[in-house]
Amino acid sequence: QKEVEQDPGPLSVPEGAIVSLNCTYSNSAFQYFMWYRQYSRKGPELLMYTYSSGNKEDGRFTAQVDKSSKYISLFIRDSQPSDSATYLCAMSAISNTGKLIFGQGTTLQVKP
Amino acid sequence: ETGVTQTPRHLVMGMTNKKSLKCEQHLGHNAMYWYKQSAKKPLELMFVYSLEERVENNSVPSRFSPECPNSSHLFLHLHTLQPEDSALYLCASSQEGNQPQHFGDGTRLSIL
Numbered sequence: 113q114k115e116v117e118q119d120p121g122p123l124s125v126p127e128g129a130i131v132s133l134n135c136t137y138s139n140s141a142f143q144y145f146m147w148y149r150q151y152s153r154k155g156p157e158l159l160m161y162t163y164s165s166g167n168k169e170d171g172r173f174t175a176q177v178d179k180s181s182k183y184i185s186l187f188i189r190d191s192q193p194s195d196s197a198t199y200l201c202a203m204s205a206i207s208n209t210g211k212l213i214f215g216q217g218t219t220l221q222v223k224p
Numbered sequence: 225e226t227g228v229t230q231t232p233r234h235l236v237m238g239m240t241n242k243k244s245l246k247c248e249q250h251l252g253h254n255a256m257y258w259y260k261q262s263a264k265k266p267l268e269l270m271f272v273y274s275l276e277e278r279v280e281n282n283s284v285p286s287r288f289s290p291e292c293p294n295s296s297h298l299f300l301h302l303h304t305l306q307p308e309d310s311a312l313y314l315c316a317s318s319q320e321g322n323q324p325q326h327f328g329d330g331t332r333l334s335i336l
Contacts, residue, residue: 116266144322155228155314155327156267200267209280210255210322214267 115139118201118215127224131188135201135215138182142203142213145177147186150198150217159199160186191222226250228328230315236334239305245331247298247315255320256298258290261312261330273298274320302333310335 118135125131133147144163148156160175162168168175174187184203188195201215228249237243249256258270272280273292287309289301298315312332316325 114266118266120264146324148327153329155230155329158324158326161324202267204322206322209272209274210257210318210320210325211269211272211280212267212325216264216266 113138115213116201116203116215118218120216120218122219122221124221124223125191127191127193127222129191129222131191131195131220131222133186133188133199133201133218133220135184135203136182137184137203137213139203139205139213140179140182141205143206144204145175145184146202146212147173147175148200148202150200152197156200191220193222193224196221228315228317228326230313230328230331232331233329234332234334236336237302237305238336239307241305242301242303244302245300245313245315245333247300247328249296249298249315249317249326251317251326253317253319253326254295255318255323256292256295257316257318257325258298258300259314259316259327261314267314270300305333305335307335309333 147160150156165179172189176185198217200217202212255274260268270284271290291299312330314330316327318325
């Protein structure tokens with residue numbers, strides 16, 4: 113079983129839709145949770161960074177962590193064509209090396 | 225220059241060649257990372273340097289040799305690579321520990 117599971121998609125939605133992206137994980141030691149966005153031919157760009165459980169909001173983006181279910185989500189409100197990208201979840205346990213475990217990434221297409 | 229810069233952006237090499245990838249960060253971070261990104265697979269952590277010491281070597285073949293001469297620069301020396309080593313190689317940096325990592329745009333490596 114992979115440590116982090118993420119549906120690769122692709123996920124196609126109309127402009128203005130609410131998008132829900134999800135990851136599940138198996139390691140209960142994970143405490144730090146991140147979402148990255150990766151455009152074609154570019155490196156991953158950090159979108160959200162959360163510690164432990166709870167919600168975090170930044171503009172149109174909301175990250176949720178449910179440690180009891182080992183489930184994290186990223187919601188995108190009022191999705192735009194410019195949101196079309198691959199979204200990667202990543203997580204780590206408390207350590208001094210910052211070792212991140214990534215999901216496979218979900219490809220999102222927002223159609224005008 | 226800002227952020228994390230990687231050179232070259234593209235590299236084609238034969239299996240017997242020796243080449244090096246370069247990464248430079250302008251964020252004042254003290255930890256640097258090499259990742260491998262292959263199609264349809266999660267990012268794989270290769271090496272971690274914290275305070276210029278290698279603290280993680282994720283079972284990477286010896287044909288990959290990292291070097292971190294100072295906290296701003298990271299190299300990946302390549303020799304006698306195999307076709308399956310063709311991938312996008314990403315460099316990242318962060319403050320040490322579990323701080324968010326910031327990525328460069330990668331070097332697209334093709335082995336003939």
